[in-house]
Amino acid sequence: MNNNFSINVTMEPDLNRLYQESLELLSALVNTPSITGEEQQAADLIEQFLKDRGVETFRKHNNIWCFNRYQNNSKPCILLISHHDTSAPLNKSTEPGNVKIEEDVIYGLGSNDAGGSLVALIATFLYFYESVDLPFNLCLAATAEEENSGINGIRSILDVLQQADFAIIGEPTAMQMAVAEKGSMVIDCKVKGVSGHAAREEGDNAIYRALKDIDWFRNYQFPIMDNHPQPVKMTVTEIASGIQHNVIPATCNFTVDIRFDHNYTPKEIINTIINHTSCEFDLRNAVSKPCAIDLLHPIVTAGCSIGLETYLSTTSSDQCWLEIPAVKIGPGNPGCSHMENEFIAIEQIEEGINTYIRLLRNLNLIN
Template structure:
């Protein structure tokens, strides 16, 4: 078993390297190379699919259940507010600056360190699969979705994202709806036609006032908001024949997308269709052993308003990691150095309770 200080120093070196390599979503081949090289130097056999890197513990036993350790190595593009070079890792006082340092580089290297710690151990209760994946920032098809069919089926997962090491046991889903209302065009002065705008407003008013019954302890109620509206007509004297609007629905873990769509179907006059049903709401029970392990370490449970690869996993997953979600996608992104070390120690202690 590696010493914590050694694991921390190696993780810090790896994070410096990852920051220095541009790895926008769909352009992660070079960070995948770096992670592959890092693990190979540890004499850990490495598997690769597209820009996804994965490995299993030394004494993998197909008769045992599997635990997945997952985080991502892609980043968003740096915004215009950066005052530092986003690809030049820089330590100032107790902070490491650089694009991807917080989201989710610190979580990724901390999970890798924990995996290395447990890699050579025998007689574990679970197999361990480590997966450093691509395209998380765009929920792409060539990231965790492409990898899941290739790895041993996990019983559950730990998803590394910046949560201040608290336990994100629930995560909102996102359902975007395109709605279309049909009427009949006519001359406004003669009160002709069937005004699609007025019909759409009736639906929008219902959306504004409707309250979903099931309120989550962790995520609160489902939130439904009309965010865009337009008609087919720009003339002042013509009744519009069609009106289109977009509904942004943030779904708690108590509703399936099918349930939401059924409620809309029963109440809206407009025709509608979801753009995507991939980013589902998720939850892991508080009494799940991995959640209880985190609670035993003094961590608190909460519902996360942000979406991660957890939404794409068809098995229970706990989102937890070093860093702060509030720093993600901000200019001059950084992570505290002690957050990385604490992250490694936390993951090792968390896993010890289940392994």
């Protein structure tokens, strides 16, 4: 494949129009409820947006996907994928319907994670959609249930998506290129005590018993070679205990979010937890594996050729379910995700569109 291929269409797509339509779509998505597992309205919106532009779409549950008009099965296929579901709002001010645009910044739930990346990938897909002589096929996918790794999200359409040769995952990375990402798993812990009256020396307080284990999760560091990143990060993210103020709690439940790289397997991590804590716990089913791509892969070399920096991502994404090479890249600040005042700058979305287009233009898939 020759680099910097030309687009053979009657009229080259209008980038300014794509910028404007992307902002309008993002504003509409932020104003539309799309909490993970309840994304039907957002999926309807994306599906109609594509159909209004002459794109034939496919749908399963709340996942939408489509292909470039002049698809040719003899050519390699590139998957452009991001998600349209969001985490739960942190308070009423962050609920859907509260989109706000001030000083060229869009505020609202899902604006950064991963609305900006999603609309930028959609714009990129539309930019190439009518191209007659593309040296590759494009598959665009807008997925559901990414935030909770739900069974009706990407996992329900893997038979379609894994036919692609490699993927570009749209997530906020400040347009750096993640060439690896950590895996994740979640455990639900339970500590037992004995109930009693709070005013008397009765019972065995389950909260006090849980504190020892919680402190271990907070401070334990898995052994690793010097000068290497910490391979496992464990964070207590939820806790519940007690029935009323004057009763010693008999149970304390808490949840631990665990991120890990290739140095430790889930089984090794679980065995370490068993050996160092006294709590009972259950491992949730959706364990995502760490991922990495060969640094000599054409998508990586194309990214480096246009000046993109590479890094190891500490977060996980839909990439963990794909058994094809992938990079994770998108507009927006990764530190802004899941925060109360989530936002993304308009110029970041435009930069994302431009960079995605340049990335595809600079691909060379000849071995």
